[in-house]
Amino acid sequence: MDYQAILEEISHEIQPELGRGKVADYIPALSSVDPHQFAFSIITTKGDAYHIGAYETSFSIQSISKLFAFTLALDIYGSDLYQRVGVEPSGNPFNSLVQLEYEQGIPRNPFINAGAIVITDLLISHYRDDYKAYEQILSFVRAVSDDLAISFDPIVSSSEMDHGFRNLALANLMKSFDNLQNDPRSVVQTYFKQCAISMSTQKLARSMLYLANAGTDPITNRRYLTPQQARRINAVMLTCGHYDASGEFAFHVGLPGKSGVGGGVVAVVPNKMGICVWSPALNRYGNSHVGTLALQKFVEKTGLSIF
Ligand code: GLU
Numbered sequence: 519m520d521y522q523a524i525l526e527e528i529s530h531e532i533q534p535e536l537g538r539g540k541v542a543d544y545i546p547a548l549s550s551v552d553p554h555q556f557a558f559s560i561i562t563t564k565g566d567a568y569h570i571g572a573y574e575t576s577f578s579i580q581s582i583s584k585l586f587a588f589t590l591a592l593d594i595y596g597s598d599l600y601q602r603v604g605v606e607p608s609g610n611p612f613n614s615l616v617q618l619e620y621e622q623g624i625p626r627n628p629f630i631n632a633g634a635i636v637i638t639d640l641l642i643s644h645y646r647d648d649y650k651a652y653e654q655i656l657s658f659v660r661a662v663s664d665d666l667a668i669s670f671d672p673i674v675s676s677s678e679m680d681h682g683f684r685n686l687a688l689a690n691l692m693k694s695f696d697n698l699q700n701d702p703r704s705v706v707q708t709y710f711k712q713c714a715i716s717m718s719t720q721k722l723a724r725s726m727l728y729l730a731n732a733g734t735d736p737i738t739n740r741r742y743l744t745p746q747q748a749r750r751i752n753a754v755m756l757t758c759g760h761y762d763a764s765g766e767f768a769f770h771v772g773l774p775g776k777s778g779v780g781g782g783v784v785a786v787v788p789n790k791m792g793i794c795v796w797s798p799a800l801n802r803y804g805n806s807h808v809g810t811l812a813l814q815k816f817v818e819k820t821g822l823s824i825f
Pocket of ligand 1: 579613631685710713777
C-alpha cells in the first residue's frame with residue numbers, strides 16, 4: 519500500500535477543517551498554540567516510516583503520557599493494579615468528580631484523570647520518591663521512542679499546577695477514600711510533569727511499536743510487557759482512550775487509541791504499525807478535531823481497522 523500517497527490525500531482533504539474547534543485554554547500555557555498545525559506519522563513494525571506535515575514539531579503530549587505510566591505500573595504491579603483502578607469506560611468527562619464520589623474513590627480506568635493520578639501515586643510509592651517516579655516515566659518514554667533528548671516543558675507543568683484545582687480536588691477526594699498513598703499535591707505535581715512531556719508525531723508513532731508488537735519493541739527487541747499485558751492495554755485504549763467519545767472513536771476508527779488535550783492522538787494497528795496524528799484544536803470532548811477526522815479517513819482508505 520502506498521502510505522505516503524494516502525497521507526498526502528488525507529492532508530489535502532482535512533485542510534478546510536484545520537483550526538476548527540478550540541485549543542485547550544484551561545491550561546494557559548497551551549492557549550497560545552497555533553490551532554492550524556497538523557502532522558501525521560506512521561511507523562511500521564518493520565521500521566518503515568511515513569510522515570506528513572509538521573512531524574518534527576514537539577507538542578505537549580498531555581494525556582498520552584497516561585499510557586506510558588500505565589505500562590510502567592502494569593509491569594511493576596501486575597494485576598494487583600486493578601484493586602486501585604478499574605478498566606471500565608467512564609462515560610463521563612475526563613476530569614469528572616461526581617462518579618468518583620459514588621464509586622468510593624476508585625477511578626473507572628487509568629485514562630481518566632483520577633485513574634492516571636492513582637497510577638502516578640503507585641509509581642511514587644514503588645520508587646519511594648516523586649522525582650524518581652517522574653524520572654522513570656521519562657526514561658521509559660525515551661526508551662520506547664528511541665530518543666534520549668525527550669524532556670518536559672516546565673512552563674506547561676507549572677501553568678497547569680497554578681490552575682489545577684480540579685485535579686487537586688480529584689486527588690484529595692481519593693485520599694479521603696484511602697485510595698492515594700502519597701501527598702496529593704506532590705502526586706498531582708508529578709502527574710502534571712508527565713503530562714508536560716513534549717514529543718513530535720514522529721516520536722510518538724515510534725513509541726507505539728511495543729504495543730503494536732505484543733509488548734516487545736520490534737526494532738530493538740526489548741520486551742516491556744507480556745503479550746497478554748499489551749493486549750489488555752490495547753483493550754483499555756480502545757474502550758477508554760477518548761473519554762466519553764471512546765465509543766464514537768471505536769465506531770468510526772476502530773483502533774486502540776489515546777488522545778491528549780495538546781491535540782495529539784496515538785493509535786495502534788496490531789502487528790502492523792504505530793500511528794500518531796496531531797492538530798491542536800479540540801472537539802467538545804477534548805479530542806483533536808482534525809486528528810480524529812484524519813484517523814477516520816486513514817482507516818477508510820486503508821481498511822486497517824481491527825474490526
Ligand atoms: N494534564 C491534563 C489534565 O489533567 C491532561 C488532560 C488530557 O490530556 O486529556 O487536565
